[in-house]
Amino acid sequence: MYKRTLAWIDQRFPLTSFVKHSVADYPTPRNLSYWWNFGSLAGIALVLQIVTGIFLAMHYKADVGMAFDSIQHIMRDVNYGWLLRFIHSTGASAFFAVIYIHMARTLYYGSYRAPRELMWWTGQGLLLLLMATAFMGYLLPWGQMSYWGAAVITNLFRATPFVGDYVVIWLRGDFQVGDATLTRFYALHYLFPFIIVGAVMVHLVALHTVKSSNPSGINLAAKDNIPFHPYFTIKDLFGLGVYLIVFSVFVFFLPDTLIESANNIPANPLQTPAHIVPEWYFLPFYAILRSVPDLAGGVVAMGLSVLIFAAMPFLDRSKIPGGSRYRPAYRMMFFLFIINIFVLGYVGAKPVTQGTALLGQFASIVYFSVFLLLPWISTREEKYLRERGLPPELETLIKDEEAKKSERRQNNRRH
């Protein structure tokens, strides 16, 4: 019966061959470490957010008069409402944590380099969509932090040349963040995750074209690949188990650590809280915004701090394959960047004083310097390493790669 049904479907839809090609027999590098688990974890985090979000939407009311109370209704009256909400609020943080680790892995192992530039850029688009979705979702509880966060972020668009004030009013649909803003944020907060799902499909199609990178940073020969199933289905499931244990600790024992206490006060448009901070996942960017003593300058710096990742394939000019493994200077820059991110996060979480402002400006300069010095450092590093003598296998790889490139160039010229 099962076989006959499957055969019936296969005549009309490539089900078996799709599963075989894209999951079961999908060739995967044998040397993937646990750092390669975070892509699938991000997918699961997305699904969990969508499912809990849909069930929360059945009880939430997007109206300034009812929004805050409807959250209390979910927490107190709805069966397991507290669980749905805590999975959703913790899930947002977990999603960012997973994505940031996923990005850090990509940077450390140089996975953004050819031929995976489109993976990196679709990933960049996904990051922006995720940030927008998280920001809009944060307004919905209609607490003090929700309100003032949305007020500040929509105000950033005042930096738009010439029409800034109109853009802000257009975004809000009101002269202040109000009912119109809440309703449209709700509509878009429901829509964006599905756009993210679409973008994830593009990300995955690109992945299945270029295949996974691996810790060596070298594209492996076919004999070094193993089928995805069962080797990586098991590895991903094990990683998922570990992830869910950590996640559950937060959901069941520490759900409030990631919710600002000021957000338990209903929004008051006449009173800003004494100390306003964004969610932790925005802190480094927020610190960069505050470090520039100029509205437009700060907004541009903050925007660039997110968008500059897209330039990585151009900024990294080294021909030495792989990320940090064979490249000591790159490795040092990576760790400097990570430490600096934490410094920026610390600055973003603290109230503005002379000391934190200075530290923030210093860290912001370091942040951009790491990117802007990369072309120079990566070429110097390559020259130095090749003069000292690379392992012969690496030299062969570089020469092969260059030969392929010039061949492609000649082909292009002929056409």
Place this chain on the structure above:
Amino acid sequence: MSKTDSVDNPQRRNFLGAITTVVGAGGAAAASWPFIHSMNPSSDVLANGTTEVDLTHIPPGGTHTVSWQGKPVFIVHRTPEEISKVQATLSLKDPEPDEKRVKNSQWLVVVGICTHLGCVPNRSPEGWLCACHGSRYDDSGRIVSGPAPKNLEVPPYKFVSDDKILIG
């Protein structure tokens, strides 16, 4: 991988695979319960589950409609003629003696939702007529004719005092 690979102990492997699937499926089923249950009435809805009605305002022959759990409940102060008429009627589609449908034969309390497809029937001289598909009910809320399969439901209620009832 391929079927030619030798496995030390295939029964053991099959057992581990099966047990993993069972535990995983059990976990998924357990995890789905909070989601399913969240769609059941929440505690504030359940708290609205009872309605108290003062009967002194309803004159003999009069009908009063109250909302219980968001549903209409008809309370009829029946006249002696109406009572004797419904007590005499027995052979119906959903046979049920009138005595079993009331606690005090003067007072009929029924949920005003047609048992056919859920419209609210309108009061008519001989009982109720459902405008949607023409089901007729008598003064005991019993189906007389039309597509409805059952008599109007009698909600759980009790007399708190002689002229006050608590529905729910």
